Amino acid sequence: MRHLLFLLFCITSTAIHAQKIGISIFNELNLQTVLVTPVSGQYSLIMGNEEFLLSPNQIVYISKVGDSLRVRDMSSNLGTWKRVSLVGQTGTDVVRINPISPAHPARIYDDNLGFYADFGRLMLVNLVEQNKYIAGVVESESGPSAPLEFYKVQAILARTYALGHIERHQGEGFNLCDAVHCQAYKGKSVKNPDIIKASKETAGLIVVDETEQLIVGAFHANCGGETANSGNVWLKSHNYLVSVTDTYCRNSPSANWELRIPLREWKIFLNEKGVDTTALAITQYNQVLKNREYTYNIGGKQIPLSDIRTHFKLRSSFFSVEVVSNSIRLKGRGYGHGVGLCQDGAINMARRGKSHTEILEHYFSKVRIVPYNTLPQIPQLEDIATVE
Ligand SMILES: [Zn+2]
Ligand SMILES: [Zn+2]
Structure with a gap:
């Protein structure tokens, strides 16, 4: 409940221009100290009942001390608090977060941040407008110079995933x-304005299957000609x-790759899979387009191609x-x-x-692209903050 109240505080202490989503950032680091610097917009630092207006490029250090946070700037100690929040005032606020302990390259984030101590570390939650978060995810998962319609496809898939897992870390x-x-998110999208445009132009859209369930929007780099x-x-x-x-x-x-493996290693692997290789003649095995296979049949055994891919660290399981x-x-x-x-x-x-709809319908069979708020069984963002 205490996290929830904190989250609610962060959400309601600023004017709600759009739905925000809470993302734990630097989640895989055991953060102890960060350096916070406003980059643009106007930020307030809220600690208890106190509110400090930060000036542009003002540097603030926040450290975990026991179960509290110590806050200081370059000239003074701003006290020790259980909760600290950084709240943007303009709707286009951007802040830089630089982990000091442990050291990690800085990243920049849109909108608001909440800080608290938990799990033996300093927790940072980015309360970010949903479409800005989606743009950040798309940027993490795709290159910087793809066409707009492709970014729309990735945005719709990222949103489908996010809304399908919105309660994943609720506790x-x-x-x-x-x-x-969850989904890789490295902060504000900055590499290509089309990524933000794609997220905005597909706002609210997700992909559902024939039974109106959110799909698992799986993707990969290259299918080799057949998924x-x-x-x-x-x-x-x-x-x-x-x-x-x-x-x-x-x-x-x-689309194509080639790899040589010593025959001896191949036979050791087959042995491990229960194939008797003493008198085994290894013959040609072909996988051809429109006939993708899933097992390698040899010596009376059916070895999943995905096992071979994992063992030899192959780019794909589509090989001859x-x-x-x-x-x-x-x-x-x-x-x-x-x-x-x-x-x-x-x-x-x-x-x-091709349009984003044509692309999605090509790779995912019998799906529909719909606004998520038309599906009553899916938790809506407004409801999340009221559910413990
Ligand atoms: Zn997660
Ligand atoms: Zn392909």
């Missing part, structure tokens, strides 16, 4: 963390994550095998697990004028 006092456990069935790669199968032919990614740099003297030559296609959206293909579709 810890925030909605989502900034690590890959994979979720049920053959993962334990769980989804009827919208089924194999589709993809002609859009086949000329990308990561041939013996070349004392080694195995793997000729592979694509990069990644192959399930869902192929990023190289989606970028190319966008370059050829």
